[in-house]
Amino acid sequence: MMNTPFEQRCDLLLRSYPPRYRQIRRDEILGTLLDAAEPHATAPSVRECWDVIRGGIATRLRERPxxxxxxxxxxxxxxxxxxxxxxxxxxxxxxxxxxxxxxxxxxxxxxxxxxxxxxxxxxxxxxxxxxxxxxxxxxxxxxxxxxxxxxxxxxxxxxxxxxxxDFDEDGRALGFEQAQPEPPYESGPADRLPHERSDRPE
Structure with a gap:
């Protein structure tokens, strides 16, 4: 449940990702953004926002037929x-x-x-x-x-x-165990979250 303005803005940013990735990695990405945030921040920094949006767009394009x-x-x-x-x-x-x-x-x-x-x-x-x-x-x-x-x-x-x-009407896989999607940040630094970037300052 969203409790703070910061979490609300993070969830808005995460809409750049496909729904299935939000379902699987929403808590992980939100935790990363919370850890990287300044005390009492009400929104992620511009760089963090850009990293999330860029990763989401790259994921959507990569998964599109x-x-x-x-x-x-x-x-x-x-x-x-x-x-x-x-x-x-x-x-x-x-x-x-x-x-x-x-x-x-x-x-x-x-x-x-x-x-x-x-x-x-x-x-x-x-x-x-x-x-x-x-x-x-x-x-x-x-x-x-x-x-x-x-x-x-x-x-x-x-x-x-x-x-x-091969899905039922609720989106569950038929006859197969529901496959986990590939991690969405494997194509390069441009698609990675801040904590996964090698150029992030310690």
Whole structure:
């Protein structure tokens, strides 16, 4: 439980890390920041804040699937490789998953309409076809349908995404012992917390 303004600000900084790392290492990182803090400090120093944020961003980028895998997952719900399944778990259980999925489906539907129109225009040579090209009103109409329909099936959609990556609906691993993620600070000094940096003055 957060008891002090210092802890509240530390927890805000830790949101730069993926949820699974916060669950596992939150107390460790908070203890490090408390040990490094000046007496009566109400917030970590600028350097400590930058170290935490930089480490969090580096961790998120390192755990994210390659762009083409991410795009296929976001637009067409294609499973990502196994090594990125924990990223999918965080995404599916995240607060704004329904908004991210709505946007992905909207973009996919628009691309399908655009490709269909382009094919018709190419094969028919009909000069009137450009008037049928996807417009802003078409996008809004499709977006409205997706926005209304998706929430009705969102829980089932979330369960299906998690099941494709060997998780149950609560994010627990199916058929495997829950794997511990790799330590988030192994890629170099830029990703390490203050107590793990070799250049920190004694």
């Amino acid at each position: 390659p762009f083409h895998r991410w795009l296929a997952y976001r637009l067409m719900d294609i499973p990502v490789p196994y090594r990125y399944r924990m990223w999918v778990r965080d995404d599916a259980l995240g607060r704004f998953h329904i908004l991210r999925s709505n946007l992905g489906h909207l973009v996919f539907m628009y691309l399908v309409m655009l490709a269909t129109w382009a094919w018709m225009a190419f094969t028919s040579g009909d000069a009137a076809l450009p008037a049928m090209s996807p417009t802003a009103w078409t996008i809004l109409a499709v977006g409205a349908v997706i926005t209304v329909v998706n929430p009705l099936f969102h829980q089932a959609f979330r369960r299906r995404i998690l099941l494709k990556h």
